[in-house]
Amino acid sequence: MSSSNPRLSKLPVHINVLNSPRKIRSATASSAKKLASISTSGNKIFSSANNNTSLKKNESLKRKNNDSAKENGRNVKKVPFVSDYSARVPLKKSTTTVPLKKSTTTVPLKKSTTTRGRIQYPPPPAPLPKPPSQIELLRDENSKLKKQFEELHNEKTEISAESTQLQNEIQEEECVKKEYITDIDRMKKRVANEEAHVKEIEDSIAILQRNRNVMVENNSKLTSEMRAYRNEVEKANESIAEQNKKIINNTNQIQEFTSKLQEYERLRRKLHNDVQDLKGNIRVFCRVRPLLESETQNIANFKFPKEIPFNRKISLISTKTNYLGEKKESLKEYQFDQVFDTLATQKDIFSEVAHIVQSVVDGYNGCIFAYGQTGAGKTYTMTGPVNANPETEGMIPRAVRLIYELIQDLKTQCWKFTLEGQFIEIYNDNIRDLLVADPSSTNGVKHKTIHDERTGTTRISKATTG
Numbered sequence: 001m002s003s004s005n006p007r008l009s010k011l012p013v014h015i016n017v018l019n020s021p022r023k024i025r026s027a028t029a030s031s032a033k034k035l036a037s038i039s040t041s042g043n044k045i046f047s048s049a050n051n052n053t054s055l056k057k058n059e060s061l062k063r064k065n066n067d068s069a070k071e072n073g074r075n076v077k078k079v080p081f082v083s084d085y086s087a088r089v090p091l092k093k094s095t096t097t098v099p100l101k102k103s104t105t106t107v108p109l110k111k112s113t114t115t116r117g118r119i120q121y122p123p124p125p126a127p128l129p130k131p132p133s134q135i136e137l138l139r140d141e142n143s144k145l146k147k148q149f150e151e152l153h154n155e156k157t158e159i160s161a162e163s164t165q166l167q168n169e170i171q172e173e174e175c176v177k178k179e180y181i182t183d184i185d186r187m188k189k190r191v192a193n194e195e196a197h198v199k200e201i202e203d204s205i206a207i208l209q210r211n212r213n214v215m216v217e218n219n220s221k222l223t224s225e226m227r228a229y230r231n232e233v234e235k236a237n238e239s240i241a242e243q244n245k246k247i248i249n250n251t252n253q254i255q256e257f258t259s260k261l262q263e264y265e266r267l268r269r270k271l272h273n274d275v276q277d278l279k280g281n282i283r284v285f286c287r288v289r290p291l292l293e294s295e296t297q298n299i300a301n302f303k304f305p306k307e308i309p310f311n312r313k314i315s316l317i318s319t320k321t322n323y324l325g326e327k328k329e330s331l332k333e334y335q336f337d338q339v340f341d342t343l344a345t346q347k348d349i350f351s352e353v354a355h356i357v358q359s360v361v362d363g364y365n366g367c368i369f370a371y372g373q374t375g376a377g378k379t380y381t382m383t384g385p386v387n388a389n390p391e392t393e394g395m396i397p398r399a400v401r402l403i404y405e406l407i408q409d410l411k412t413q414c415w416k417f418t419l420e421g422q423f424i425e426i427y428n429d430n431i432r433d434l435l436v437a438d439p440s441s442t443n444g445v446k447h448k449t450i451h452d453e454r455t456g457t458t459r460i461s462k463a464t465t466g
Contacts, residue, residue, distance in 0.1 A: 261413060269362040276359055280337065285352065286314060287340040289377035304341045305333075314339045346391065349381065350398045357399045361406045365456060368395055422463045435464035 228235065288302055303315040316332045338352055356366040370378035384394035400421075407417050423434040424447070431447035432439075448461045459465075 258413075265413065272355070272362065273359060273364060276355060276364075279355075283337040285338045285340065285349070286334070286336045287344060287349065287377065287381060288314070288342050289380070290342040302341075304339060311339050311341075312336065346381070346384065346393060346395075346398070350395055353395060353399075354402060357402045358406065361403060361410075365458070368399070370395075420465050422460055422465055424460055424463055431460060431463075433460075433463045435466055 291299065301317040303317060304311070305313050305315060307313070313333055313335050316334070317329055318332070319327050319329050321327050340349055353368050356368055360366045370382050372378050380394065382394045382396055384392050384397065388394070388397070403419070407415075407419075410417070425432040425434055431449075433442055433445075433447070436442050445462055447463055449458065450461050451458045
């Protein structure tokens with residue numbers, strides 16, 4: 001029994017089993033009331049005409065039941081429910097529910113053909129639609145996965161295209177970079193050539209300037225001699241008066257220039273000290289000495305990069321062999337305030353430390369010392385070789401000579417100086433006096449560093465002062 005209305009198809013119909021005439025009469029009246037109630041509340045499905053038909057059929061059913069009860073001489077018993085599936089389900093004592101059909105007719109109770117008067121019930125409703133099978137679900141899932149796979153495949157294709165494009169762009173950038181490097185090298189060579197050309201022009205200009213000065217001087221002499229011959233007496237008198245005025249003016253100018261020179265000297269000292277502060281109060285230089293004739297093994301491979309800023313970096317290239325016997329080079333780069341290669345001279349190094357000597361003469365404290373392992377060339381840099389010449393002198397003799405030269409220049413400005421000095425060596429944290437006449441006499445002498453906060457000077461105790 002099927003129904004187009006799902007709400008009505010689930011409404012049960014209670015069928016009571018009647019076993020006495022009194023129950024049949026009461027059931028008939030109750031059934032009429034229920035049918036009327038269903039037709040009213042079930043979305044107005046049953047009409048009043050159908051209700052009348054149902055009442056007539058119920059009265060007919062009541063008479064047939066009464067006749068059957070009198071004929072059999074006993075009460076009507078419970079009968080089982082027979083469905084289209086040929087399965088017998090016994091009825092419960094209370095009620096049995098049958099889904100209603102969306103129809104305006106009632107379900108009549110048919111009288112059984114057996115001697116016991118069994119009641120045949122209407123067939124069960126049609127089965128509900130089957131849910132989707134597992135295969136259909138898997139097919140839907142498979143179609144979704146295929147769609148996702150196609151989308152991912154398309155994304156992969158797009159990403160591969162973008163990656164190829166990026167690789168091409170990188171290659172183009174590398175080509176442009178190489179072109180830039182080539183242009184930079186070409187410009188460097190051009191700048192070097194231009195600098196050489198400029199130097200040649202400057203030398204030519206200097207020669208021409210000297211020739212011009214000579215010619216101007218000769219012309220001036222000839223002019224002076226000519227005027228002297230013409231107006232010797234008059235010029236002599238005028239010259240005396242002019243010389244007297246010049247002497248007075250020069251005297252005043254000398255006093256002004258002297259005061260200005262002192263002001264300029266103080267300003268120079270301040271600016272020089274400011275420059276040294278800008279360069280750094282502590283500066284570290286690195287010098288690489290040339291190889292000796294006996295040094296043929298385990299030679300370090302140093303490189304001096306020629307890049308801006310110049311002479312600031314040094315690179316150490318070392319080769320290592322792994323367990324497979326493969327050699328691999330490693331590069332370590334170090335940076336200093338100044339780097340001197342094996343071709344640097346003593347003069348080149350002193351040109352970088354001479355400013356400290358100037359600061360010392362100006363009244364500031366300064367210190368220049370060499371640090372390194374044994375055989376690194378500290379003594380050669382600081383003092384020079386045994387038979388030193390002006391080209392190979394070390395930092396100490398050059399610094400002393402510069403101090404005296406600066407003092408001589410300052411004496412013209414009425415400066416006076418008193419010099420004292422100590423010559424010491426620090427070896428393995430031990431201080432040695434190098435000015436002592438007998439070094440053996442200093443055995444056991446403990447030298448200490450004494451710093452005077454009042455004067456800002458530092459000296460070594462028990463050291464020879466010259």
